[in-house]
Amino acid sequence: MEAISLLPLMTLLQLVFDTLLGFALLWLAWRALASPELFQAIVLFIAFGLLMALAWVRLDAPDVALAEAAIGAGLTGALLLATLARLEVKNRAKSELEKKHEVRVITEKSKHQTFFFLLRMLLFMVVATGLVYAVLTLPENTSGLAMPVLENLESSGVSNPVTAVLLNYRGYDTLLELSVLLLALLGVWSFGGIPKPYRSFPGPVLNMLSRLLIPLLIMVAGYLLWVGAHAPGGAFQGGSVLGAAGVLLLLVGWRLGTRFVGLPLRITLVFGVGIFVSAGVVFILLGRQFLEYPPSFAGVLILLIEAAATLSIGITLAALFLGGRPEFRRHK
């Protein structure tokens, strides 16, 4: 009896929670985009990412929540803060001059400001109304692709539907996504000119923390990879945890030994894409379609591809955090 009478209360509480979360998300996004100081903006953005992870949990998307917490909040935040630190190092000398400049610009601007402000507001009202209209007029109660995915889950080799979609049904997406990650790193490397990464003096606490956390993070990455076959987790979540371990190592001041910077690093970076493509090509040679796995050993194959992808994703993310190309002393 008690359980039944509590049900409407629970629904109400959930609605209250969802509403609060929705407003918190909007408020944090607004503050992150409008706060005068960049450091503050980035910290608020990280908080926004963490609340997004909470929203994914509320929407029954634990896989996305894991990816968001590790990548969206963690690694993006680390990248932004590292860039800000590099900008500020160069900034210190002329910040006074720029501030004067800014003040001048603002006073000059105020003539047409009101008019343009109203125009902008009008424009954004139109955009927002259009989007709301578009979303509200979407057909309701479409079953989407949930049923086809679940019906064919047997033959995919894994029992977590999200992993099945990522690695089997829509393997192309994942393959191209790994390529995008690799291309981004190539882009970052080819800008070169980034000066030596700032020296860090970790101190005993950070040192000890890294010693305790890094083995654990590597283990968690392996666990997420393994568990992804039948529960939330998988290559991207595992890879981003591995990337976090790499970021921590870089923060403590560890650098890859010169012996490994050249070919070994590059091979590790392309390992994921390489295994993925070769698995696809092998099946073309065997008379099947590209990336069409036979159901009998699809599970093993997916685990193999995911393991390679996890390693590559982790190393690529850490390399993106480092910024420039690691020193390559053999040439100089």
Add this chain to the structure above:
Amino acid sequence: MNTVYLYTMVGVGLFTLGLYALLIHSHLLRKILAINVMGSGVFLVLVALAAPTQGAVPDPVPHAMVITGIVVAVSATALALALVLRVRTETGRAELPEEPLE
């Protein structure tokens, strides 16, 4: 008013907020933040619409798409940040000029 519509509207709000900030701010780092917020809005709409109506299983395809999207977003962000640093080295500032181009 249910959960799906609530989160879809939040997603639309985030997208518009991000678009607004993208256009009015001149600092490149803020533009990158704005694009990330816009992306989060799109992801929220996608996943909210995939949520089950009554206790059924959610549609896994948008979930997989959003995971892909998050990784692509972080790649793009890293590349954009490297570009900002390069712009800074070349021009000495990380902002677009405030004055209208003539």
Add this chain to the structure above:
Amino acid sequence: MLLSEFLTSVLLLAGAFFFLAGTVGLLRFPDVYTRLHALTKADNVGLGLMVLGLALQAESWAVAGKLLLIWLLVLLSSASVAHLIAKAARQKGIEPWKQ
């Protein structure tokens, strides 16, 4: 209501109270050091109580163990991060609040 459910409710509410106290401290305390103190101490206790309450409802020992592990990790990281933030603030020359 079962005894374990009752205990869980009490523990979760107590945990929420500590989180609230930590947040009030974060918002009301005068400087970075006292805020860190409020946040890390109160929130660690709050999370511990919540983990305990949820562990009572866990289906197996493995789940309870994972919950405990989460708490230990948060303890480790929040203690270290509090130290690092305080050190950074100190190096920046922020004086501790007196009076």
